[in-house]
Amino acid sequence: MNTKIQKIEKYFNNEIPSLISNCKKIVNKNSDIKAVYIVGGMIRDILSDIKPSEPDIAVAGNFNKFVNLLSEKYRGKIKFHHNFLSAQIYTNILHIDINCLRTEKYNPPGSLPKTKATLDIEQDLIRRDFTVNSIAINISDINKFKLIDPYKGIEDIYEKKIKVLHNKSFIDDPTRIFRAINYKYKNNFEIDPETFNLMKLSSKNVRNLSKDRIKKEMRIFLDTDKVIEKIKFTKKINLFENISKDLSVFKTNLQKTKIPNNFLEILGIILFESDKKQIVKIFDWIKLSKEEKLKLLDIHKMKKICENLSHDKLKASEVVHLCQNISNEILKSHYIVCKIVQSNNQILKYLNYYKNIVPDLSAKELMNLQIKEGKIIGELLSILRNKKIDGEIKNKIEAKKFVKNFLNN
Incomplete structure (x- = not known):
């Protein structure tokens, strides 16, 4: 444990010394602010030897006072979320998430939680999603840092294991199912067998989420690496089937396909054989802008365009005529998945050369x-x-x- 403390302390002293110092000073000068902790992601990342996320602070005591005092130190902007006893401070050098130590109740399950302040750090930690995020370190102790790990999160970090803290976790907050899958593929963790069974049993509870929350989670889920692997995993727990049959159109038979980082190109690939009706239905389940929706509607046009691009003796201007009203993202996605070599060659010429040509006279x-x-x-x-x-x-x-x-x- 001492080695772990030293590792965390070294990072704090090298990377966020002013934040640690300011928190200690505030607690020392204000008796109604009992303690300040750094919790969750930053500790997990430091111990996992990956670049840490922004600091997530938890406060025992007068929460509003602490937020205002810390903001004054940085001359930062505050955004309060009073219903959730949380706030963000935006500074020139840091984005700090701050939460009051709290308990949460989900009534009904899947709804946003009702919160209540507490002074007990362990009560706060057990409300969190996974054991690897339920670790805290008291940074307000004048003499030394104190590591708090009541649910063996450090052990699970080193074993690369995703484990919930209680059996009702996915029932209370079904968005944690998405999060567990994202962690698995982002950090190369494995989902604990008991947690996997709870995910499978609870996947139907995703229906209890509001449509807006589902759309937001789907956006995050699809806008990250290893999309095909993640979609395949959802089939093991019937996640998308429990949301809507509309999501069954996602293609996963693309093991050898290099998936791009661009969100619309990703959707263009996994929806590449979908018709207009299927694409429009997808709009109900993913958070998209109006511009993104218009671009995605290009997908259903591509089958005919690819057939036309495969014709021999096409003039370059005819290639431009076929491609110029299709978004670059959808053209790029079809270049990746289309199996017609001649069509792919024409798309590549258009993207790299033809589209940039302008007439000699203005x-x-x-x-x-x-x-x-x-x-x-x-x-x-x-x-x-x-x-x-x-x-x-x-x-x-x-x-x-x-x-x-x-x-x-």
């Missing part, structure tokens, strides 16, 4: 040639670009000659 230059009507200028710009793409016009001189002949005819 609208202003056409107006200088005494062309006034906007419709004709637009038509000429389109024709000039196509001829440039096809290699039929190579410079301004040839472009002006073409325009002169076009107008004379």
